[in-house]
Amino acid sequence: MILSAIAAKLKRRSKTDFKGRHFEAALIVQAVSWYLRYPLSYRDIEELFLERGLEVDHSTLNRWVLAYAPLIEKRLRHFRKPHCGSIRIDETYVKVRGEWRYLYRAIDKHGSPVDFLLSAKRDLDAAKRFFRKMLEDQPLLAPDRIGTDAAGPYPPAIVATRKAGLLPRMPTHYMTKHLQQGIESDHFRLKKNMPRIGGFRSFATARRTIQGFEAMLWLRKGFGFAGAWTVREQNRLLALCFGLPVTNKA
Structure with a gap:
């Protein structure tokens, strides 16, 4: 219905x-x-x-x-359904005009999609933009558990997102390698159809x-x-x- x-x-x-x-x-x-x-x-x-x-x-x-x-x-x-509250976040590489760009992605622990963001850089500003995009898009719920790799921008990005009012409470942030295997496998399912030689011709083409x-x-x-x-x-x-x-x- x-x-x-x-x-x-x-x-x-x-x-x-x-x-x-x-x-x-x-x-x-x-x-x-x-x-x-x-x-x-x-x-x-x-x-x-x-x-x-x-x-x-x-x-x-x-x-x-x-x-x-x-x-x-x-x-x-x-x-899309609201996620289960426990999400995994990771970034993968995408080649655009011969240069590597970064695709931030998030799924929940069941593999259901949460959100994504293509960024020219892999830094604090990019991580904050991804959290903002992910949390401003209703009807998704604010997560209570966030799993990431050991990349430095994630902890301050979570704190900044909390201060901005996009997180009603501070989620548990954990960095466990084996729990990230699910999203890493999901990267492969996404990227298997992407151009293999030279990548995308422009950032706009890649994004769309x-x-x-x-x-x-x-x-x-x-x-x-x-x-x-x-x-x-x-x-x-x-x-x-x-x-x-x-x-x-x-």
């Missing part, structure tokens, strides 16, 4: 999403979801469509991903595309409602988010 109510609300907002596009909305959503879900290049997807008699240039596919990946993330964000990768990982996990979702269930929710007819119902 909750999922249907949210989907109905998003459907009302989706009437102008594909205005001015020269291809059908369902095809665009399918192409974007393929890129975000599987380790495929734009040229791979171009060839897949060509097999079906559709000529879609790889540069067009790139524009679709940059336009709709953030929109998918924004709409699927409504479906990673929004889609994160959202598709949320979708694959099923938001913690009933375990991992099948591809058919994932596509059904994507279709509902964009007001598209649901295919392959059987």
